[in-house]
Amino acid sequence: MKLKDKVAVVTGAASGMGKAIAELYAKEGAKIIVADLNLEGAEETVQAITNSGGTAKALEVNVAKLEDIESMIDTAVSSFGTLDILVNNAGIMDGMEAAGDIGDEKWDLIFDVNTKGVMRAIRKVIPIFLKQGKGNIINTASTGGLNGAHAGATYVASKHAVVGLTKNTGFMYAKEGIRCNAIAPGAVETNISSSMSNVNEFGISRTQLTHGLSPRSGQSEEIAQVALFLASDESSFVNGTVITADGGWTAAF
Helix, strand or coil, X not given: CCCCCCEEEEECCCCHHHHHHHHHHHHCCCEEEEEECCHHHHHHHHHHHHHCCCEEEEEECXXXXXXXXXXXXXXXXXXXXXXXXXXXXXXXXXXXXXXXXXXXXXXXXXXXXHHHHHHHHHHHHHHHHHHHCCEEEEEECCHHHCCCCCCCHHHHHHHHHHHHHHHHHHHHCHHHCEEEEEEEECCECCXXXXXXXXXXXXXXXXXXXXXXXXXXXXXXXXXXXXXXXXXXXXXXCCCCCEEEECCCHHHHC
């Protein structure tokens, strides 16, 4: 069991990649805080974990709210005595808008969820990790955080920011026993498209030029395996970097 007796917080864990990560971590021995805005879905993930003999607790968390993030981390420590792994997985899509069509309200919402929420969770766990001399942070970025052609300007900018935050955090705390890495998934079969509204025709016509090059869609369980590697001691010398998991999509450009 690669994560025996570890405690992990996984956001966006009611479905998709977050659910797969939470379930795999639990299978590998970790106790899990299953955090999601969708409490019913989070509770279903917890039920699946407990049915398999694992330990988990569901929390309703809006990662755009500071109080929810701080309560999430506090609950992990009060429930399980410590915290070892933070997985910032929750995220939402834009409507494929190019820069000329960005609205302030959507920009702020996407950055609040995809970027500020990640920063706030990291900020909250750093004192805990510094005190215990170790800790592991894993952020879900995107291939859209590595290039400009996979989504709209807002989502792409938010995920580029996550990549930068990941690298900076990994570097800053490298001597303190804290690692911070990110996963950049390509096209993965999740329900993130449900967060899209008013899809921009011009933007989607441009992004489809590269989407057609993706060799296949990935499964959430495949991303969870990468997250397990990053959470385990097998990746002890991996820090401040991004692992691309896209089936070879971005190898072409």
